[in-house]
Amino acid sequence: MTLALVYHDDYLLHENTPTHPERRERLTYTMDQLREEGVLDHTDVELVEPEAVTEDEILRVHTPDYVGRLKKMSEEGGGALTVDTHVSEHTWDSARLAAGGVTDAVDRVLKGDNQTSFVMSRPGGHHAFADHAHGFCFTNNTAVALKHAQEVYDLDRILLWDWDAHHFDGTQSVFYDDPSVLTMSTHQTGRTLFPGTGYTDEVGEDEGEGYNVNVPLLPKTGDEGYERVVDEVFEPIARQYDPDLLFVEAGQDNHFTDPITDLGVTAQGYASLMNSAVETAEDVCDGRVVASLAGGYGVEGGLPYTNLAVIASLARLDTSNVREPATYEPPADGPTVDGAVSKVKEKLGDYWEL
Amino acid sequence: MILGIDAGGTNYDAVAFEDGSVVSAAKRSADTDDGFETLLAEVVEKVDGSGNAEVDRVVVSTTRVLNSAVQNRLPDCTNVVVPGVGLSPELAYSGDENLVADGCVDHRGRVTEPLEIDGEPSHGVVAVTAKFSTRNPSLETEASESLDAPTVALGHESGGALGFPSRAETTVANAKSKPVFESFESSLHDALDETGIDAPVYYLKGDAAMLSRESARTTPAHTLRSGPASSSLGLVALTERYAETPSLTNAVCVDIGGTTTDVTLVKDGFPALVDEVEAGCISTFYDGVVAVNTTAGGDTRLDEDGLTGVRDGPAVAFGGPSPTPTDALHVLGAVSEGDATAAREALSALGDPEQVAEEVVEGFVSAIAESVRSLEGHEDVPGTVVVGGALADALASRLADRLDCISDVIVPQNAAVCGAVGCAVASVSVRTHVHVDTARGEMTVASAGPEKVEEVETGVEYEEDEARELVARETAEATRRAGGDATLDEIEITAFRSFNVVEDGRVVGQITDATARAEPGRRKR
Numbered sequence: 041m042t043l044a045l046v047y048h049d050d051y052l053l054h055e056n057t058p059t060h061p062e063r064r065e066r067l068t069y070t071m072d073q074l075r076e077e078g079v080l081d082h083t084d085v086e087l088v089e090p091e092a093v094t095e096d097e098i099l100r101v102h103t104p105d106y107v108g109r110l111k112k113m114s115e116e117g118g119g120a121l122t123v124d125t126h127v128s129e130h131t132w133d134s135a136r137l138a139a140g141g142v143t144d145a146v147d148r149v150l151k152g153d154n155q156t157s158f159v160m161s162r163p164g165g166h167h168a169f170a171d172h173a174h175g176f177c178f179t180n181n182t183a184v185a186l187k188h189a190q191e192v193y194d195l196d197r198i199l200l201w202d203w204d205a206h207h208f209d210g211t212q213s214v215f216y217d218d219p220s221v222l223t224m225s226t227h228q229t230g231r232t233l234f235p236g237t238g239y240t241d242e243v244g245e246d247e248g249e250g251y252n253v254n255v256p257l258l259p260k261t262g263d264e265g266y267e268r269v270v271d272e273v274f275e276p277i278a279r280q281y282d283p284d285l286l287f288v289e290a291g292q293d294n295h296f297t298d299p300i301t302d303l304g305v306t307a308q309g310y311a312s313l314m315n316s317a318v319e320t321a322e323d324v325c326d327g328r329v330v331a332s333l334a335g336g337y338g339v340e341g342g343l344p345y346t347n348l349a350v351i352a353s354l355a356r357l358d359t360s361n362v363r364e365p366a367t368y369e370p371p372a373d374g375p376t377v378d379g380a381v382s383k384v385k386e387k388l389g390d391y392w393e394l
Numbered sequence: 395m396i397l398g399i400d401a402g403g404t405n406y407d408a409v410a411f412e413d414g415s416v417v418s419a420a421k422r423s424a425d426t427d428d429g430f431e432t433l434l435a436e437v438v439e440k441v442d443g444s445g446n447a448e449v450d451r452v453v454v455s456t457t458r459v460l461n462s463a464v465q466n467r468l469p470d471c472t473n474v475v476v477p478g479v480g481l482s483p484e485l486a487y488s489g490d491e492n493l494v495a496d497g498c499v500d501h502r503g504r505v506t507e508p509l510e511i512d513g514e515p516s517h518g519v520v521a522v523t524a525k526f527s528t529r530n531p532s533l534e535t536e537a538s539e540s541l542d543a544p545t546v547a548l549g550h551e552s553g554g555a556l557g558f559p560s561r562a563e564t565t566v567a568n569a570k571s572k573p574v575f576e577s578f579e580s581s582l583h584d585a586l587d588e589t590g591i592d593a594p595v596y597y598l599k600g601d602a603a604m605l606s607r608e609s610a611r612t613t614p615a616h617t618l619r620s621g622p623a624s625s626s627l628g629l630v631a632l633t634e635r636y637a638e639t640p641s642l643t644n645a646v647c648v649d650i651g652g653t654t655t656d657v658t659l660v661k662d663g664f665p666a667l668v669d670e671v672e673a674g675c676i677s678t679f680y681d682g683v684v685a686v687n688t689t690a691g692g693d694t695r696l697d698e699d700g701l702t703g704v705r706d707g708p709a710v711a712f713g714g715p716s717p718t719p720t721d722a723l724h725v726l727g728a729v730s731e732g733d734a735t736a737a738r739e740a741l742s743a744l745g746d747p748e749q750v751a752e753e754v755v756e757g758f759v760s761a762i763a764e765s766v767r768s769l770e771g772h773e774d775v776p777g778t779v780v781v782g783g784a785l786a787d788a789l790a791s792r793l794a795d796r797l798d799c800i801s802d803v804i805v806p807q808n809a810a811v812c813g814a815v816g817c818a819v820a821s822v823s824v825r826t827h828v829h830v831d832t833a834r835g836e837m838t839v840a841s842a843g844p845e846k847v848e849e850v851e852t853g854v855e856y857e858e859d860e861a862r863e864l865v866a867r868e869t870a871e872a873t874r875r876a877g878g879d880a881t882l883d884e885i886e887i888t889a890f891r892s893f894n895v896v897e898d899g900r901v902v903g904q905i906t907d908a909t910a911r912a913e914p915g916r917r918k919r
């Protein structure tokens with residue numbers, strides 16, 4: 041089957057606080073939408089129940105000290121890593137299951153069982169560093185999965201595009217000196233959004249210099265702006281880097297209804313982002329795309345439609361009718377991305393032909 | 395007293411059933427116009443000679459919808475879909491004509507875009523299915539009122555599960571089945587009126603549970619496997635009552651009819667089920683018994699090459715036009731009722747009667763044995779076979795000899811009317827989808843038939859045990875609406891989840907979403 045959709049009901053267990061933006065209904069409304077659409081019964085979609093990774097697999101990315109601290113906090117029934125990142129009794133198991141979901145999704149595609157895969161998991165991971173975490177994240181699920189992939193499969197290069205509205209500070213730090221994983225982030229500029237990092241001059245270091253790409257975007261940037269970044273930054277770099285696998289960290293918090301960010305992407309915009317990713321992957325890596333849900337806090341008006349859009353794109357289904365209901369007022373035209381694109385060209389021009 | 399009626403394509407069988415026993419039984423050819431009336435009169439008369447016996451309920455199985463479906467005689471249907479936003483509406487195109495209407499219901503059950511139907515259905519049979527209609531049926535109801543078609547089936551009445559394309563497909567199946575079911579239903583009810591039987595009427599679903607008359611009229615595609623479900627259920631009951639086998643757990647059941655033979659599988663004392671039953675050009679998301687149907691029965695016409703697969707009428711021994719396996723069994727002395735001389739004469743036309751008879755019976759038994767073997771794909775085939783139908787006694791041991799996997803063969807008393815007995819022992823089962831949204835202040839309870847939509851107090855947060863109790867209570871009530879009875883203990887909640895609704899950083903309510911089922915009859919087994 042084309043797409044492996046990785047999901048487990050236990051992804052609903054972990055909770056921060058009752059009104060925290062990173063809540064279980066981020067997934068429940070989407071799962072209802074997918075069930076009602078018939079996606080889970082579709083012949084091109086295979087529903088896969090993931091297994092948790094072991095502590096050793098987590099230790100490929102995280103320090104024993106941090107893992108011990110997280111585990112203990114969870115075992116003792118709770119605590120907080122930061123003011124908005126809360127640990128519950130379920131957090132350690134949920135984080136291992138989330139990392140397991142991403143790992144299974146990578147395995148599915150690299151073994152050739154499925155052309156593409158999507159992981160519908162929580163908690164997220166891209167703000168998790170080796171020795172600490174913040175931003176609703178605990179373990180860096182993507183990093184755990186990619187380290188596993190590098191160990192098990194014969195891979196020279198992985199292209200990781202993180203399109204979450206927030207800069208992927210944790211993921212950037214894990215692969216900062218590693219040219220075998222080219223990390224690229226498109227996000228709302230750190231001047232106006234957590235975590236405040238992610239500028240174009242953060243290009244990687246040592247062997248990894250030139251292999252970290254940040255594209256900070258102005259608030260309100262919409263579908264057109266993102267489209268240009270795809271054409272002028274993502275695609276040229278993808279073709280030149282020529283990866284064996286494309287990984288998309290699919291944050292749905294660029295959506296115009298998102299309550300904690302300030303961007304203007306629509307469900308149709310998301311469909312076209314993922315279609316571009318899939319088409320590029322078809323040209324450079326036999327269509328192997330693994331995508332994983334990152335942020336996204338517009339639980340009712342955003343996630344059901346943006347998730348459906350990217351999942352349908354990955355399954356190569358018709359996305360032309362995927363949109364928000366008319367009760368949501370569409371976003372106004374966004375600002376130009378000229379500044380961001382030329383900044384990227386300037387800072388990364390030495391490494392890539394842009 | 396319960397009346398069980400098995401209305402097959404060839405014969406109508408009826409039993410009067412009381413305290414676990416068959417009190418009287420009758421059989422009539424389906425070919426005659428007054429089949430039901432004489433059948434009902436006879437079975438009631440036989441009970442105590444007065445014809446005044448008190449009937450508590452009437453339960454019916456019918457192959458009418460199935461036969462029309464496999465013979466491609468169902469009417470064309472216009473499928474009106476209200477897909478709102480999402481994947482291509484084409485995924486729900488299951489009508490002979492498909493009409494896409496504007497309008498949108500979201501996952502919370504809110505109407506986010508109004509209904510607008512552009513165009514007129516070209517067919518008088520119409521199905522209307524809206525996305526998320528089980529969370530809010532109002533657009534479907536509005537569409538059905540504005541269309542004013544003679545026959546309409548609605549998505550939210552077809553079942554409560556999420557899955558817009560398969561709900562649309564099932565709704566089309568119900569719409570197309572409605573006219574044929576209604577004509578069958580009204581002739582039966584006329585006969586009941588004539589006979590003076592005034593009792594609630596139920597129909598057997600393909601999953602061997604029964605459904606109220608009202609729900610069956612709404613969802614007649616439920617009856618697609620009604621025939622094999624009734625014989626399977628009946629053979630289990632008869633074996634346990636009459637064949638010194640107090641509890642039959644696993645068995646193969648064979649019901650040899652006039653036109654066809656049904657093979658079913660019993661597992662843990664109940665007919666084994668499959669999901670998504672389909673027949674001919676219709677598909678549903680309903681469960682049905684595992685069944686293999688062979689077009690070979692006691693009345694199948696014979697020619698020089700043996701069984702033809704076609705029935706012209708009864709056997710020559712019973713005044714029919716052409717020789718049949720029943721006539722062949724007469725020649726072999728395996729049956730006694732009927733005109734043996736006429737049967738022998740008819741077979742002589744095809745060659746040496748003894749030799750022809752042996753070959754025919756051999757071919758007939760092989761065909762049934764082949765059906766039994768084809769069950770192997772489903773489960774391990776049990777070593778016990780229970781045989782029903784008019785020719786059960788004559789064929790049971792020959793069938794057992796044919797099958798290495800069978801060690802034990804049972805023909806219980808009253809096996810000839812096993813389908814009618816199956817109806818008499820059936821009970822109501824209900825599956826519900828309960829959705830409570832206290833932020834919107836609305837609860838929907840969807841099962842088969844009209845959905846219950848009710849206001850609930852806004853802002854309430856239930857404890858889990860309170861919410862579970864609410865789901866159980868609503869399911870018990872849905873069971874009563876379907877004509878059954880289940881205590882709260884008999885209700886099984888098969889899926890449950892609950893979460894807060896947060897708006898602007900405040901908890902404004904709670905959503906509880908659960909599926910539950912009541913299968914009181916099955917639980918007792």
Ligand SMILES: [Zn+2]
Nearest residue numbers: 204205206335
């Ligand atoms: Zn984010």
